[in-house]
């Protein structure tokens with residue numbers, strides 16, 4: 001029996017991963033702000049399979065809520081940080097920009113750093129039991145997309161943060177392993193219905209790619225192959241040319 005914690009499991013990718021792990025026999029601790037979504041997820045499975053916790057990663061109290069969830073699940077084998085928000089913001093609405101940074105950057109650091117410190121304190125991990133920590137970032141972190149500046153930057157920050165923590169963990173002998181999950185476009189609530197997105201994939205396919213990559217203990221999971229190709233090309237584009245690529249719109 002294995003245990004996972006998923007922060008951001010009330011909808012979309014996090015919810016699908018929770019369902020898939022629970023169906024595979026895992027005990028899953030799930031968190032998010034929407035209580036009714038947490039309850040309906042738990043009700044799909046026999047009692048005790050899904051353990052729930054209301055948690056808002058943008059608040060300082062989120063660390064207490066995470067501790068409460070850890071008490072309900074015990075030390076997890078897998079810690080998945082999926083929570084995130086995103087919005088196209090070509091008008092540079094400052095409140096929207098700040099909300100994205102507070103959720104995707106501060107909220108993610110709050111949760112992941114707290115969990116790494118939990119691993120450091122917890123004797124169970126020092127008996128040869130390694131925790132896998134995975135964060136859902138995005139291919140958007142590869143380059144700054146003009147229509148989603150704060151979102152792109154927040155995703156780059158997430159990737160850099162876990163890359164740095166993976167080096168620090170090795171230096172300090174902390175028994176954790178990190179995975180950076182970089183999806184292309186996935187059909188979930190975050191995208192909304194008002195825009196058209198190229199190469200969009202169903203959430204079931206996204207979960208397949210993530211679970212396969214996690215099983216293989218990949219450090220970075222970029223999916224699907226079309227997005228691996230796109231981001232490979234993005235890396236090669238000089239900044240002056242990138243600036244002129246004003247056709248990159250999703251409307």
Ligand SMILES: NC(=O)c1ccc[n+]([C@@H]2O[C@H](COP(=O)([O-])OP(=O)(O)OC[C@H]3O[C@@H](n4cnc5c(N)ncnc54)[C@H](OP(=O)(O)O)[C@@H]3O)[C@@H](O)[C@H]2O)c1
Pocket residue numbers: 007008009010011012013014031032033034037055056057058082083084085086103107136137138139182183184185186187188189190191
């Ligand atoms: N869909 C895509 O095309 C795509 C592509 C690349 C990366 N991603 C990333 O994938 C992750 C999941 O997004 P999704 O596509 O599955 O969209 P989603 O269905 O909107 O899911 C977002 C999740 O984040 C949680 N969340 C948001 N703000 C939160 C907060 N303050 N505290 C706690 N939880 C919070 C939501 O829960 P509550 O609202 O209940 O709190 C929800 O469970 C995000 O990080 C997103 O950036 C998505």
